[in-house]
Amino acid sequence: MIKLHHVQYGRSFRILWLIEEAGLEAKLGPLEIVEYQIGSKSMREGALPQLSPAMRIPAIEIDGLEMAESGAIMEYLIETEAPEFGRAPGHAERADYLQWIHYSETMASLIENLNLQMVFLRPPAKPSPVVVKLTVARLRGALAGMEARMGDHEWLLPSGFSGADMMMGFNLFAAPYYVPLDEFPKLQAYKARMEARAAYQRACAREGEQRFYAQDFYPVPEV
The missing domain is CATH 1.20.1050.10 (Glutathione S-transferase Yfyf (Class Pi); Chain A, domain 2)
Known part of the structure; x- marks a missing residue:
């Protein structure tokens, strides 16, 4: 099983997209999403503090592996499970x-x-x-x-x-x-x-309508 500690349309969306893009559920098992609300006490409770030193999302658990930080998770999963999305050492890019x-x-x-x-x-x-x-x-x-x-x-x-x-x-x-x-x-x-x-669209479908931003644009406030 893959357990993704997640905030809707936060940095953890990067990992959700990768899971869809690389078909990781077929390789590693079904995805369980543990969703948090930014600023809520739920981020200070439960498993997240043990997984993420900064108590931030994303964090991921896969068969005993525990990681935090979206860039680190992205690089690790690509190197181990989806090399087609990486550029290995020695590659020109x-x-x-x-x-x-x-x-x-x-x-x-x-x-x-x-x-x-x-x-x-x-x-x-x-x-x-x-x-x-x-x-x-x-x-x-x-x-x-x-x-x-x-x-x-x-x-x-x-x-x-x-x-x-x-x-x-x-x-x-x-x-x-x-x-x-x-x-x-x-x-x-x-x-x-x-x-x-298609994988981006599947990730968005799992997210649902965004609930974070209350308006379409936030102008610089007046002095």
Whole structure:
């Protein structure tokens, strides 16, 4: 059995997508999803603190294996179960593959900061307009860096789809709540290609309608 400790449309979506894309249930057994709500006491109770040092999702359990951190889980499962989605040592794209895997976390940390400021804060607390403005600018810059490097290929790597693209799936789901993708036509097309993949659609069907964001776009608050 695969047990995925999960928050809907959070970083753990990356692992859910990989499970669908690589057909891991057929190889490793049925998937059990343990879902949490961000900020709830359930994340401090039960199995998660023993699995994740930071008590964060995702965490995964497979036949005695326990891991946390989406990038680490992605790399491990690809190396052991789905090498077609990786770029092994010695491959010409190995360095770019690893760079994009980790670039996804650079971007995700900015999204997380904006989520904290714009979604989690409740009255009487207020988000800082200066912090939000700076973070949005950094997120826009990270998206612009991707746009500039997409070239004419469909996926992040010229040779085709990989785990690096699955790492970016969460990012391009969440980023448009803060930075419109209208100014990034290559990323818009890239996102559409992600959403057209059958495994992506199966992962989304398991997620259901997103329940985290209360509005379609969060502008920088006025000073």
